[in-house]
Amino acid sequence: MYSSSLLSLESSLGRRTFLRRFGRIAALAGAGSAFYSVPGAFAEELVRTPKQTEGPFYPDHLPLDTDNDLLVINDALTPAVGEITYVSGRILSPAGEPIRNALVEIWQCDQNGAYLHSKTGNGDKRDPNFQGFGRFITGSRGEYLFRTIKPVPYPGRCPHIHYAVKMKGHEKWTTQCYIKGHPGNEKDGIWRGIKDEKQRDAVTVDFAAMPGSKAGELAATFDLVMGYTPEL
Numbered sequence: 001m002y003s004s005s006l007l008s009l010e011s012s013l014g015r016r017t018f019l020r021r022f023g024r025i026a027a028l029a030g031a032g033s034a035f036y037s038v039p040g041a042f043a044e045e046l047v048r049t050p051k052q053t054e055g056p057f058y059p060d061h062l063p064l065d066t067d068n069d070l071l072v073i074n075d076a077l078t079p080a081v082g083e084i085t086y087v088s089g090r091i092l093s094p095a096g097e098p099i100r101n102a103l104v105e106i107w108q109c110d111q112n113g114a115y116l117h118s119k120t121g122n123g124d125k126r127d128p129n130f131q132g133f134g135r136f137i138t139g140s141r142g143e144y145l146f147r148t149i150k151p152v153p154y155p156g157r158c159p160h161i162h163y164a165v166k167m168k169g170h171e172k173w174t175t176q177c178y179i180k181g182h183p184g185n186e187k188d189g190i191w192r193g194i195k196d197e198k199q200r201d202a203v204t205v206d207f208a209a210m211p212g213s214k215a216g217e218l219a220a221t222f223d224l225v226m227g228y229t230p231e232l
């Protein structure tokens with residue numbers, strides 16, 4: 001699955017472009033997390049990522065394609081509308097150990113505020129080219145990567161990307177990722193529901209211009225610190 005995800009991302013970007021971008025993203029994802037791979041390197045545990053509600057819009061019908069490139073469904077020629085964003089990070093234990101073979105799922109509304117759900121708002125305005133949902137299985141460093149759009153607000157919510165992490169022997173775990181500095185955050189009941197400031201910061205990340213990207217693509221790094229230690 002890992003390699004097929006890479007392949008389909010490759011085919012949509014062109015191999016050389018993809019490798020260059022993936023290299024850059026891997027570097028971004030690794031920045032600041034190099035120490036995490038040394039168990040016991042920190043006297044204190046990492047801040048655990050707060051669990052957040054799954055919400056009502058986990059897809060009730062899966063898209064035809066569930067890979068990690070949400071901009072293109074299968075071999076479609078027309079990509080989704082939105083600000084292209086590479087979202088990457090690692091799934092970690094509280095001690096910073098990578099959790100591999102975790103199934104990471106994301107889902108979010110399209111540029112017009114429509115989810116892949118029969119009860120979504122804005123369903124009549126759905127962008128038919130947005131995949132809306134994707135999956136990735138973490139590798140040996142616990143890393144994941146998605147290409148998607150920068151999330152947008154919809155009535156009642158500030159922009160967010162939903163995450164589910166599924167691992168053998170553990171219940172499905174869900175959270176949401178937010179845009180640092182977005183004015184809607186302070187008005188959002190679910191974001192505000194995280195009372196601990198450090199935990200709030202842990203799910204609120206920069207969506208910044210990707211270094212060297214002429215097309216204005218964005219990159220966001222979101223590490224998820226789970227409440228358990230991987231089995232080795």
Ligand SMILES: [Fe+2]
Pocket residue numbers: 055057157160162
């Ligand atoms: Fe949502």
